[in-house]
Amino acid sequence: MEIERETNEGNSRRIQVRFITKLKAPYKVPTTAIAIPSDLSRLGLSSIVNKLLQAVDSEWKTEPFDFLIDGELVRMSLEQFLLVKGISAEKILEIEYIRAVAPRKEEEPSPHDDWVSAVDGSSPRFILTGCYDSLGRIWKQAGWCTHILEGHSGAISSVRIINSEGAGSVTVATASKDRTLRLWKFDAEDSTDHPARIRAFKILRGHNASVHSIAAKTSGDMICSGSWDCTINLWRTNDTDTNGDAVSIKKRKVNNKIEESQSEGEAVSTLVGHTQCISSVVWPQQDTIYSASWDHSVRKWDVETGKDLSDIFCGKALNCIDIGGEGLALIAAGGSDPVLRIWDPRKPGTSAPVFQFSSHSSWISACKWHNTSPLHLLSSSYDGKVMLWDLRTAWPVSIIDTHKDKVLCADWWKGDCVVSGGVDAQLRISSDISIQ
Secondary structure, three states: OEOOOOOOOOOOOEEEEEEEOOOOOOOOOOOOOEEEEOOOOHHHHHHHHHHHHHHHOOOOOOOOEEEEEOOEEOOOOHHHHHHHHOOOOOOOEEEEEEEOOOOOEEOOOEEOOOOEEEEEOOOOOOEEEEEOOOOEEEEEEOOEEEEEEOOOOOOEEEEEEEEOOOOOEEEEEEEEOOOOEEEEEEEOOOOOOOOEEEOOOEEEOOOOOOEEEEEEOOOOOEEEEEEOOOEEEEEEOOOEOOOOOEOOOOEEEEOOEEEEOOEEEOOOEEEEOOOOOEEEEEEEEOOEEEEEEOOOEEEEEEOOOOOEEEEEEOOOOEEEEEEEOHHHOEEEEEEOEEEEEEEOOOOOOOOOOOEEEOOOOOOEEEEEEOOOOOOEEEEEEOOOOEEEEEOOOOOOOEEEOOOOOOEEEEEEEOOOEEEEEEOOOEEEEEEOOOOO
């Protein structure tokens, strides 16, 4: 079978290809070899696969596809790809197609009263945001806010869902420029039309400057915080002190009603070593914390001993860090240039990144690995864009540009959505993203 070009541009040679896929029906095309022009790129290949699918199912609706040859995404013409990779075109070329990683729907924006500085989408039941108006918010879906977390006296810089499993109470943490962290409990099943205003059950004091980032231990019984005072503090999230005794919660009288006032917690330990502001912390394993700083370093910490186990220096002030990839072994970080860098500490000479993605045009504000795919991650930037990346190509597989100004935070939600916030005071949800 031979596929003819629909354009009159030049005459390129034909090559024999076979389209294969791991997708289930109705995405399968016949595996018969066909001849196609060698100057086709991704869009041309996608057009062919859609025509083959329409030949099988007349009601097929066109959708974009991506293509892999020998496990690498094709981001140039077939002719160029074969030349660069040294692949012979004399034999039948197998091309695997997958659904394109691109949002198929943009939800209505969820407005805030100021910059949206932090977002956590790790619970499929809700989204947690932090805002420069000093309030945290719980969103059930786009435009539906169920809870407002009030109490901070400064802009919220980081938010983290600590425990959202099972029914009943959920615990979350917020960090602020007011130098404190706060812990909150609420019922995630509440679904009132008017958001409930709640107060923190615990205030954590100990930093001497703005608290910029929070990470939670996988067990949920502790959190860590990175601050502009160059330290990382570790805190307990329960209502007991270090000896296991219950912390007393004082009562206070407000408008002739008895209210519980918040308990206060002190840091269990402090990790010292960074020489500039700590911009981001993650706690991917029980005994290991990673941090990124404006001192240009990524550091790995032993929680038990408090020792700095290893350092990676990249020559740029860093804004964000996340751990992911196969076996949670890869370190992604971004900062004061447009480059998203990824290191593999298992390889010798780990000061050199194994991947560098440089399609942004301004500083990178956030990066986040996908929670189930070791190949995919996202980044947000002051250029107003969120980019989705696949380790099998150096180019972004999708660019989300719905924000009108700098994007300050971004995360995955439910596995197939991206949530992001920024200077335009909007929470944006880009949904129906296919990750393979």
